[in-house]
Amino acid sequence: MLASNTNLYIFIMVLIILISSFYLISIKSMEKYRNIYNTDNYIDNFKAISFSPVILINDNFLTDEECSHIINLAEKSFSPSQVTSGENDVIDKNSRSSYSASIDSAYDDTIRLIEDRVSKLVGVDKGHIEPLQVVRYTKGQQFKPHFDFFDIKTDESRLKSGQRIHTFLIYLNTIPENYGGATVFPKRNIRIYPKKGRAVYFKNGFENGETDSLTLHGGEPILQDNITKYAVNIWIRNKKYI
Numbered sequence: 001m002l003a004s005n006t007n008l009y010i011f012i013m014v015l016i017i018l019i020s021s022f023y024l025i026s027i028k029s030m031e032k033y034r035n036i037y038n039t040d041n042y043i044d045n046f047k048a049i050s051f052s053p054v055i056l057i058n059d060n061f062l063t064d065e066e067c068s069h070i071i072n073l074a075e076k077s078f079s080p081s082q083v084t085s086g087e088n089d090v091i092d093k094n095s096r097s098s099y100s101a102s103i104d105s106a107y108d109d110t111i112r113l114i115e116d117r118v119s120k121l122v123g124v125d126k127g128h129i130e131p132l133q134v135v136r137y138t139k140g141q142q143f144k145p146h147f148d149f150f151d152i153k154t155d156e157s158r159l160k161s162g163q164r165i166h167t168f169l170i171y172l173n174t175i176p177e178n179y180g181g182a183t184v185f186p187k188r189n190i191r192i193y194p195k196k197g198r199a200v201y202f203k204n205g206f207e208n209g210e211t212d213s214l215t216l217h218g219g220e221p222i223l224q225d226n227i228t229k230y231a232v233n234i235w236i237r238n239k240k241y242i
């Protein structure tokens with residue numbers, strides 16, 4: 001009787017030790033996860049939310065005035081967004097149904113200052129920046145997951161200006177969380193909500209020309225009537241943009 005009680009006691013102790021170790025290990029791994037997403041990984045006021053691919057966020061990258069200024073500049077020239085298809089740009093409403101407008105580099109002092117800011121951050125000459133591309137989405141409009149970099153097999157002529165190594169996607173207005181319009185990185189299960197002035201930086205490739213397929217990303221459809229999402233893309237090449 002005594003022996004079987006002792007065995008039972010040992011069994012319960014082992015069980016308790018196993019359960020608590022499992023619990024401690026899961027807390028530890030959650031902490032590691034939390035570290036990446038919430039805490040101290042700041043670079044120049046950008047918070048790292050992923051290291052592979054590199055995705056950084058700065059909630060106060062543009063002022064309210066800069067956001068309104070960019071929307072006003074773009075408003076007159078929106079046309080259906082296009083996607084690259086080999087050597088051509090084509091409208092493909094199935095994958096990208098938003099509207100876009102291009103703003104020439106250094107169009108005015110506001111644009112010049114923003115370009116100064118991004119080129120300093122990535123340490124690349126301003127001449128590598130493409131004309132800014134403003135995007136506008138209304139109900140149902142979206143950009144399905146895609147890459148910003150070019151395909152070296154099919155996009156040879158575009159690569160004369162080098163590869164798109166850096167993307168800054170900056171939201172020009174705020175969309176409430178359940179109204180759609182988030183930017184998603186499906187391979188990393190990351191979802192970022194549009195907030196006025198918030199910049200999302202991601203690194204599409206490396207200086208040696210290799211590209212990072214983990215940067216697959218898209219803009220989810222807007223779910224509500226009377227909601228418009230505005231954002232601006234700033235793409236930076238690894239060569240002078242011509």
Ligand SMILES: O=C(O)CCC(=O)C(=O)O
Nearest residue numbers: 135143182183218219233
């Ligand atoms: O609108 C978004 O959230 C994503 C936009 C985008 O990926 C693009 O315009 O290339």
